[in-house]
Amino acid sequence: MSCWDTVQAYALRSLGIGERLLPRGEIGLCEQITLIGSGMIWNVYFGALALFFGFFFAVALAVGKSARARIIRKPAEWFIFVFRSSPLFIQFFLAYFALVRLPDEIVIGASSTDISWLTDPFARAWLGAVIVLFLNTSAYSGEIFYGALQSVPKGDLEAADAYGMSGFKRFRRVVYPTMLRLAWPAYTNEAIFLFHATTLVYFSGFPAFRQQGDALYYASYFADRTFNPFVPYPIVAGYFIVLTLLVILAFGGVNRHLGRHLPAERRARLRYRPNLIR
Amino acid sequence: MFEFCADPSTLDTAPWFACYLTNGVHLLFYQSFLTVLILLAVTAPLALAFGFIGASASRSHILPLAWVGKLYTAMVRGVPDIVFFLFFVIAIDQALEWINHQIRCPEWDEPIRQGANFLVCQAAKIPLSSAPQWVHETYNFLIAVFTFAIVFGAFAANVLFGAMRAVPRAQMETAEAYGMTRRQSFWRILVPQMWIYALPGLSNLWMILIKATPLLFLLGVEDIVYWARELGGSRTSQYSYPHPDWRMWYFLALLAVYLGFTRVSEIALARLTRRLSHGQATAGGEAQRKATV
Numbered sequence: 001m002s003c004w005d006t007v008q009a010y011a012l013r014s015l016g017i018g019e020r021l022l023p024r025g026e027i028g029l030c031e032q033i034t035l036i037g038s039g040m041i042w043n044v045y046f047g048a049l050a051l052f053f054g055f056f057f058a059v060a061l062a063v064g065k066s067a068r069a070r071i072i073r074k075p076a077e078w079f080i081f082v083f084r085s086s087p088l089f090i091q092f093f094l095a096y097f098a099l100v101r102l103p104d105e106i107v108i109g110a111s112s113t114d115i116s117w118l119t120d121p122f123a124r125a126w127l128g129a130v131i132v133l134f135l136n137t138s139a140y141s142g143e144i145f146y147g148a149l150q151s152v153p154k155g156d157l158e159a160a161d162a163y164g165m166s167g168f169k170r171f172r173r174v175v176y177p178t179m180l181r182l183a184w185p186a187y188t189n190e191a192i193f194l195f196h197a198t199t200l201v202y203f204s205g206f207p208a209f210r211q212q213g214d215a216l217y218y219a220s221y222f223a224d225r226t227f228n229p230f231v232p233y234p235i236v237a238g239y240f241i242v243l244t245l246l247v248i249l250a251f252g253g254v255n256r257h258l259g260r261h262l263p264a265e266r267r268a269r270l271r272y273r274p275n276l277i278r
Numbered sequence: 279m280f281e282f283c284a285d286p287s288t289l290d291t292a293p294w295f296a297c298y299l300t301n302g303v304h305l306l307f308y309q310s311f312l313t314v315l316i317l318l319a320v321t322a323p324l325a326l327a328f329g330f331i332g333a334s335a336s337r338s339h340i341l342p343l344a345w346v347g348k349l350y351t352a353m354v355r356g357v358p359d360i361v362f363f364l365f366f367v368i369a370i371d372q373a374l375e376w377i378n379h380q381i382r383c384p385e386w387d388e389p390i391r392q393g394a395n396f397l398v399c400q401a402a403k404i405p406l407s408s409a410p411q412w413v414h415e416t417y418n419f420l421i422a423v424f425t426f427a428i429v430f431g432a433f434a435a436n437v438l439f440g441a442m443r444a445v446p447r448a449q450m451e452t453a454e455a456y457g458m459t460r461r462q463s464f465w466r467i468l469v470p471q472m473w474i475y476a477l478p479g480l481s482n483l484w485m486i487l488i489k490a491t492p493l494l495f496l497l498g499v500e501d502i503v504y505w506a507r508e509l510g511g512s513r514t515s516q517y518s519y520p521h522p523d524w525r526m527w528y529f530l531a532l533l534a535v536y537l538g539f540t541r542v543s544e545i546a547l548a549r550l551t552r553r554l555s556h557g558q559a560t561a562g563g564e565a566q567r568k569a570t571v
Contacts, residue, residue, distance in 0.1 A: 081537075082533075082537065085485070085489075085536070085537055085540035085541065085544075086489070086533050086536045086537055086540070087488075087489040087490070087491070087492045087536055088489075089492040089493065089495075089503070090492055090503070090529060090532050090533050090536060091533070093503065093506075093507075093525075093529045093532075094526065094529040094530060094532075094533055097510070097523070097525040097526040097529060098526045100523075101523060101526050196357075196358035196359070196360075197358075199358045199360050199361065200360060203360070203496055216358070216360065216361060216364070219361075219364075220364055223364070223365075223368060227368075227372075229364070229365050229368040229369050229372075230369070233361055233364065233365040236357075236358075236361050237357040237361055240357050240358055240361070241357060
C-alpha cells in the first residue's frame with residue numbers, strides 16, 4: 001500500500017468515511033501522519049464551533065457581570081466563577097454523565113415515552129462536547145471581555161455622552177469596539193488554548209464512537225500499539241503548532257483591523273502568553 | 279464503620295447513607311484526595327525549582343546553556359500540555375528501563391526495539407515484575423509527579439524569566455556600581471526582588487496546577503476521578519449497597535471540592551500578595567504606603 005493509498009483510505013477516517021478498520025500489521029510514518037491528521041478535523045471542529053458561539057455568549061456575560069443590577073450581575077459572576085475555577089476535565093465528566101442520565105429521569109418523571117432520539121446526540125461528542133467547550137470558553141472569554149470593559153477609557157464614555165448617545169447605541173458605537181480592541185490580544189490566547197483544550201474531549205467521558213477520535217486519540221492509540229511515543233506525539237505537536245500559527249495569523253489580521261485607526265506605536269501587539277491549562 | 283451497618287438492606291435513608299459513605303471503598307476514595315494533596319505538595323516546589331533553573335539558564339552568558347533554557351521555556355508554547363503528559367510518562371519509563379538495561383544486562387545482544395515491541399531483559403524491568411502492588415503504584419505516582427514537575431516547571435520558567443526582567447534596571451545598575459559581581463547581584467538583588475513580579479503569574483500557575491490534578495487519572499494513578507467513576511457506576515442487588523448510576527452526583531461533588539479549593543487558594547494568594555507588596559516600588563506597595571501615612 002503506497003502512501004497515497006493510505007491517505008485516500010484514512011484521511012477522513014475520523015468522520016467515518018473510508019476504511020473502517022484501523023491499519024493492521026506494520027504501522028509506518030505515513031499511516032500515523034494520515035490518521036492523526038484525520039483526527040485533527042475533530043479538534044478544529046470543536047474549537048471553531050465553541051469559539052464562534054462562545055464569542056456572543058461571552059460578550060453577554062461580560063456586559064452582565066458589569067451590570068449594576070444584582071439580579072443580572074450575580075448569575076453572570078457565578079457562571080464565570082464555576083467554569084473558570086473547576087477543571088475542564090471534571091466538567092466533561094459531569095456533563096457526560098448528566099447527559100447520559102437525562103433520558104432516564106425524564107422518562108420516569110412523565111409518561112414512559114421514548115425520547116432517546118432527542119437526548120442521544122447530547123451524549124455524543126459532536127454535540128455534548130461542543131456544549132461543554134462552548135460554556136467553558138464563554139466563561140474564560142467573558143472574564144477577558146469584562147476586564148476590557150472595565151478599562152474602556154473614561155474620556156471615550158464622556159465623548160459618547162457629549163454626542164448624546166446612550167443605551168444600546170452608546171454600547172454599539174463606542175464601548176463595544178473599544179472593548180474588543182483592548183481584549184483582542186488576550187482573546188487570541190484564549191482561542192489558542194481552547195484549541196489545545198479540545199484534546200481532552202476523548203480522554204474524559206465522551207467515548208470515541210467506532211474509534212473515530214481526535215488527533216490525540218489516534219496518537220495515544222499508536223503509542224500503545226507500537227510502544228514508541230517518539231513518533232506519534234511529535235506528530236500531534238507538529239499539527240498543533242501549525243494550528244496555533246494559523247490562529248495567530250487569523251486573529252492578528254483581526255487585531256490589525258481593530259486597531260487601524262490608531263497611530264502605529266499605540267497599536268496593541270499580539271503577545272503569545274503560554275500560561276493556561278484548564 | 280458503624281454497628282448498625284451489618285445489614286444495609288433494612289436501613290432507612292439517613293442511616294443507609296451514613297453506612298454507604300463510610301464503607302471500605304469510600305474510605306479509599308477519601309484517601310485518594312490525600313494522593314492529590316501530596317501530588318500538589320511535592321510538585322509545586324519541584325516545578326518551581328525546575329522553573330528557576332530554566333529561567334536562570336536562559337539568562338546565562340554561556341550560549342549552549344542559554345539555548346537549553348530557551349528551548350525548555352519554549353517547549354510549552356504551541357503544543358497542548360496533555361500531549362506532554364502522555365508523552366513523558368512513556369518516555370521516562372522507557373528511558374529508565376533502557377539505562378537499567380545497559381547496566382544490568384551488558385551481554386544482551388538482541389535489539390531493544392523489535393518492531394512494535396520494547397524489550398529489555400527481565401532484571402532491568404522497573405519495577406521488577408515480581409515487586410508487590412504498592413511498589414508499582416508508587417512508581418506510577420512518582421513518574422506522574424515528575425511529569426507534572428517538568429511541564430509545570432516550563433510554565434514556571436516562563437513566569438520567572440519575565441519576573442527577572444521586570445526588576446527595575448536601576449537596581450541592577452546600583453549593584454554593579456557597588457562593585458558586585460554578576461553572581462552576587464543575581465543572588466542578592468535580583469532574586470529577592472523578583473518574587474513580587476512573579477507572584478501574579480505564579481498564583482495563576484498554582485490555580486492551573488490544581489485544575490490539572492484530575493489528569494493524574496490519565497497517567498494511570500488511582501486518583502479521585504478514578505474512584506468517582508468506580509463508585510458511581512450502578513450496583514445491582516448482589517452488592518450490599520445497590521444503587522443506580524450515580525456518577526453524575528460523584529462528579530458534582532468533585533466539582534464542588536475543586537471550586538472550594540480554588541476559592542480558598544484565591545483568598546490565601548490575595549493575602550500573600552498584600553504581604554509581599556509591603557515596601558515594594560510597585561503600585562500595590564505604593565497604595566499600602568499611602569494607606570498608612
